[in-house]
Amino acid sequence: MVTLPPFQALLDEHAADLHRYLVAVAGPHDGADCFQETVVSALRAYPGLRRDDNLRGWLFTIAHRKVIDRARHAARHAVPVAEPPDRGHLDADATGAEDLWAAVRRLPPKQRSAVVQRHLLDRPYAEIAEALGCSEAAARQNVRAGLVRLREEVSA
Amino acid sequence: MTDDRLPPVPTTNDGAAADDGTAATDDGVTAVDGERAVAAALRRTAAPPAPPADVSRLVADAVARADALDLVDVAYAVTDSPIGPLTVATTEVGLVRVAFGTEEGVVDELAAALSPRVLFLPDRLDDVRRQLDEYFAGRRHAFDVRLDRRLSRGYRRRVLEALTAGVGYGETATYKDLAVATGNPGAVRAVGTAMATNPIPIVVPCHRILRTGGSLGNYGGGPETKAWLLRHEGVRLLF
Numbered sequence: 001m002v003t004l005p006p007f008q009a010l011l012d013e014h015a016a017d018l019h020r021y022l023v024a025v026a027g028p029h030d031g032a033d034c035f036q037e038t039v040v041s042a043l044r045a046y047p048g049l050r051r052d053d054n055l056r057g058w059l060f061t062i063a064h065r066k067v068i069d070r071a072r073h074a075a076r077h078a079v080p081v082a083e084p085p086d087r088g089h090l091d092a093d094a095t096g097a098e099d100l101w102a103a104v105r106r107l108p109p110k111q112r113s114a115v116v117q118r119h120l121l122d123r124p125y126a127e128i129a130e131a132l133g134c135s136e137a138a139a140r141q142n143v144r145a146g147l148v149r150l151r152e153e154v155s156a
Numbered sequence: 157m158t159d160d161r162l163p164p165v166p167t168t169n170d171g172a173a174a175d176d177g178t179a180a181t182d183d184g185v186t187a188v189d190g191e192r193a194v195a196a197a198l199r200r201t202a203a204p205p206a207p208p209a210d211v212s213r214l215v216a217d218a219v220a221r222a223d224a225l226d227l228v229d230v231a232y233a234v235t236d237s238p239i240g241p242l243t244v245a246t247t248e249v250g251l252v253r254v255a256f257g258t259e260e261g262v263v264d265e266l267a268a269a270l271s272p273r274v275l276f277l278p279d280r281l282d283d284v285r286r287q288l289d290e291y292f293a294g295r296r297h298a299f300d301v302r303l304d305r306r307l308s309r310g311y312r313r314r315v316l317e318a319l320t321a322g323v324g325y326g327e328t329a330t331y332k333d334l335a336v337a338t339g340n341p342g343a344v345r346a347v348g349t350a351m352a353t354n355p356i357p358i359v360v361p362c363h364r365i366l367r368t369g370g371s372l373g374n375y376g377g378g379p380e381t382k383a384w385l386l387r388h389e390g391v392r393l394l395f
Contacts, residue, residue, distance in 0.1 A: 004272035006263045008232075011219075011275075016211045023203055032214065039218035043227045046272055097201035104198070119195045120202050147191035154194065 057130030111146030229271035250302030
């Protein structure tokens, strides 16, 4: 029998990182929507949770799924009109920053999530593995593969 | 990508840079350096964390949406009063808790006793907070709020119900009186326990119960608070 902390405590502790993560992987607009959907889905499932040892990982698992769902939905309902890219960075001076983040958002979901959790949020591999539902070795491999692909894209 | 402007790769909590850089691959040293540079560029160019006020607003929006979907089992807020901050909490049934102070412990207890879906949602407590304001301003003598008494059970609950029904603003009674009123003249100690564990003080007015002889007795908010509330209601204290 687990005693779950008040859901508010989870939000107080993790909301800022969760939001930053979602903005990085999905862009500011979709990121904000995914944030709200993540909170609602998490709250819906929360009382049925049987483990309380990695609540942060659990939240990020839900967030990761929301991003994937949204990407699938967007792909199905793609509008053939050029829209301005959803910018997840504010550093206008950084050469190539826009290309780099566009490339991040083109990464396969697991690589994208792994790279952002690792290098933006400084999360340990064990936690990234938990959030992605894979082994620690696979989490490591996803970070690495993501970085390799980004290097290839931005230096191309 | 211009590598000469990249800052050193920050050290992370389990050595990300070293780990990634030494993983077995056939990419060679240059590729590893290239990936470090990419990682550094990500850190350098990422949107900074949103200001806390923006995050709070996003959280409040998400919580309001969750509430509209009936996903919030316990809503709480903190309200100021002349006797210090009060934490107030409500369920879909009614007011379930009033606590002196702002300690996290209260919210933790609500999560353990009622549901972990406890959220800071002041809107749901506007009416209670307004009535408390009126009470403290001397403009309200009786609370008109639905109560959720599920945090009290058995005899304690009966005692608290008798108290709410029987001892009005500016009146006092003794522990003994309540024991008699609930049909258990010998249960003075049990009445004391019921008062001490009252989950909804002020609204369920345990401050109006004194010791036989007129001394104050104990109070969850401290004896000074009990004395303050009684004087506020115009009671002349003997001690």
